[in-house]
């Protein structure tokens with residue numbers, strides 16, 4: 563079965579071939595990619611549109627060696643290409659040290675066949691265990707002059723995009739990249755969470771960043787509304803112990819499944835769907851690693867959520883966590899791993915310890931910009 567990644571929330575997906583390929587002229591490369599995109603287009607209502615200028619969804623690059631994304635190519639042979647899932651920008655990179663041929667009859671590597679596979683990754687598909695699937699991890703021979711999707715590829719596509727494509731929202735482009743927020747100048751976040759795929763998402767205003775232990779991933783920030791089911795800003799995000807994610811904005815919330823895909827029927831009103839939250843809006847939410855239970859924060863209060871009703875002795879005062887010198891309110895919170903949970907307020911964050919009730923670990927607060935966004939130029943795996 564093909565594994566699923568993230569997906570494009572749009573029907574019209576634009577692409578551009580950014581670099582010259584040393585093996586053949588641009589027009590020929592364009593023709594090959596058109597043919598490769600058609601293999602996918604015939605099974606979805608996605609449309610792939612070549613765009614000569616402006617922003618595009620998928621950038622196709624021919625590059626060599628170290629080309630700036632930390633995934634170096636290796637000269638002729640071995641690694642031929644790689645592609646990013648939609649969540650990481652959807653770019654396709656081809657090793658320009660290869661001798662590329664337009665089809666399987668040339669002396670070089672079949673650019674058409676490699677492109678069809680890499681486009682699958684850019685659409686959000688991971689590798690398949692089906693030997694004959696396009697998304698099988700190894701290149702395979704094909705009969706005739708063109709490739710066809712395997713039933714396993716089609717099943718994965720349908721799960722991501724629906725048989726007729728579930729995406730209806732079209733991409734909006736802003737050409738003013740200058741108005742991207744500078745997180746290092748103002749590292750106050752609205753919400754943060756680590757999703758079941760292990761990636762951390764931090765939200766600020768209309769934008770979000772993807773991070774791992776070592777810092778922000780390339781290609782961010784991105785606009786929230788292009789990847790998530792709502793517009794920014796959001797108030798809070800939390801993944802529960804079952805892997806379901808809740809995103810809160812004003813008096814509503816959305817739910818995502820374990821793959822990070824929006825569940826139908828949302829948003830719902832907090833008051834209707836989560837009746838035991840004693841407020842209509844919240845500041846922050848997290849799952850505490852200590853008991854794997856959800857906690858919510860609002861102004862100077864916090865409480866443990868139970869679907870059976872607010873447990874005794876809750877809500878409680880955040881001064882119990884921090885003492886009187888702590889922050890007046892919490893902006894965001896996140897379970898980081900099985901041993902650590904963090905609270906964020908203003909430009910700073912705290913590590914939570916404690917037994918039964920949260921307490922702050924020694925040595926905190928620390929600066930969010932420095933430890934999570936590497937604004938001092940180095941990464942800090944120890945948070």
Ligand SMILES: [Ca+2]
Pocket residue numbers: 635636637638639640641642657659660
């Ligand atoms: Ca290579």
Ligand SMILES: [Ca+2]
Pocket residue numbers: 751752753796797798844845846892893894
């Ligand atoms: Ca918040």
Ligand SMILES: [Zn+2]
Pocket residue numbers: 629631633644655
């Ligand atoms: Zn690359």
Ligand SMILES: [Zn+2]
Pocket residue numbers: 679683689698699
């Ligand atoms: Zn692959």
